[in-house]
Amino acid sequence: MPSSANLLRKLVPLLILVAAGIGFLALRATGPTAPPPEESERVWQVSGIVVEPDTHRPTLDLFGRTSSPQTAVLRAAVEGEIDEVPARAGQVVADDALLVRIDPSETRLNLEQREADLLEAEAAVDSERLRAETDQRMLRREQALLRITERALERARDLRTRNLGSDAEVDDAQRNLEQARVTVDGRQQTIAEAPSRLAQAEARVQRTAAAAERARIDLARTEIRARSGARLVEVHVSPGERVRVGDALVRLYVLDDLEVRASLPEMFVPRIQDLLDEDIRLLAEAMVGGRHVRASLDRLAGETRSGEAGISAVFRIVEGAEKLPLNRFVNLRLGLPEEAGSVVVPFESLYGRDRVYRVVDGRMEGLTVERLGLVTDLNGHTRALVRHPDLEDGDVLVATRLPNAVDGLRVEVELNDLDEQG
Structure with missing residues (x-):
């Protein structure tokens, strides 16, 4: 029948396509499976240093301001007219020096x-x-x-x-x-x-x-005099003015009792307190305006003032106080006792405050170290001084900052001399 022949001619191509698809799927299902490509582990290139535990004398760089517990405002004890004012602001005066004279009539x-x-x-x-x-x-x-x-x-x-x-x-x-x-x-x-x-x-x-x-x-009391060596901060009166009892005349501070109050990093507070308890004298030095200043650590502050991040160390100036004005910024370098078994490392080796990475069999191993202070070499390079009981002579520490530093990270180390770390 003509209609049946036409229908058969139309179905033949479709049947061929279906048979081809079934054959392709059968071949794919029964054919050999290709192995997946192997992923290679990334190796990070880092700089490293060889540690040499030894005995070093650490220091601490502290930032503080000068102050005095004996800052005084001298006031008029009698009423009268100001007769003479030899005092000048900023002047250093000796004991019993005349500052202001009120008319004694x-x-x-x-x-x-x-x-x-x-x-x-x-x-x-x-x-x-x-x-x-x-x-x-x-x-x-x-x-x-x-x-x-x-x-x-x-x-x-x-x-x-x-x-x-x-x-x-x-x-x-x-x-x-x-x-x-x-x-x-x-x-x-x-x-x-x-x-x-x-x-x-x-x-x-x-x-x-x-x-x-x-x-x-x-x-x-009509003659206002300095009771000890002092530096004048302000002079509030001039000759001819009339003052009443209680009016401010001059403000000064005693040179022999000048202090520097410097914020102490929290990690060093226990160590410093132990040294003070053992009556070990700790000296600090600074250069202020081209002049040498020496100070002795006297005590730790009993409170944290507004604007301070932690405990403050209070230093008593023992040399150069006459050159320091009140509230002057001072950068102190505090010397600490020698520390045996300590290791000098560049700051690039420190992750956070107290973590370093040692390289063992090509992989990083984290260590939490004890921060001891700073060490400055003859070239003026300042580095951190740390200690850990597991660090031995010849160990390699990573000296490159890696954002993804974790234990077990594979690295390839290029050893550098410590001086090359700057």
Whole structure:
């Protein structure tokens, strides 16, 4: 039939394509499998150094500022007009040097008045003592008069009994006796009060003497002087100004007590504290303005101030203090005791604060080391000083910073001399 023949002709190409596809899949499924390409492990090129543990003397570079626990603002203790100001800001003055003089006229007049009051009070004491002696003499006389009036009264009564005297005479004798008794009683009371009056007079002497001494002190305070070698920071007054009690005159600090407060890296705090506890003197040096400065570590600060990252070390200046102004930035190099078994490494060998990598069989092995400080060679190159009990002579440390540094990383090392690491 014509329709069946046409349908067969159309299906033959489709059947051929299906058969070809099935054959391709069968061949692919039953054919040999090619091995996957091998992935080669990457080898990182790094620089390395050969370590040589030895005894080294480390240092620490610290940054701090000068300060003084004896910074003082000298203020006026008396009121008056400024007469003279020899002091100048920045000037170094010797002990007892005149800084400011206040006109002493007013305080001198006050002293003269207080001294006059003292003389008056002392005279009052002498008067009380003389009065006490006079009262004692007068009492003896008045007591004698009392005895006379008593006898006179007895005679008047006797005469009246014998009708030789009158009642009026007896009354007069009685009145004289009572008057004598009143006089004696008054004198005795005066004598009894003499110690109190003398004590009051002597108290007035002490009071006026204290006032006079205060006036003398005020007179001395018209001259403001340095109590020890000091450097002037500010001068607040000029001649002709009038100052009141408490007004600021000058600000200064004592040169003998100048300190440098420097922030200490946290990793070194325990070691430094141990050295201080052992009374080991630690010295530091600095160059400030081309001048040599030496300082001795005195203590660790008891608090962390605002703006400080950690504990501060406080150094006392032992040489060159007269050249240092207050709040001057100072770069100190602190010398530490020798450390045995220590290793000098470039900073490129340090990962973080205290980690290095040793090369063992072509792979990196991490070690956490003890940071001991810094070492500076004769060429001025500064490097880190570390220590680890497993580091031995001849070990190789990586001296290249790798961003993907991990234990087991395969590396190829190019050994360099330590001096080539800069």
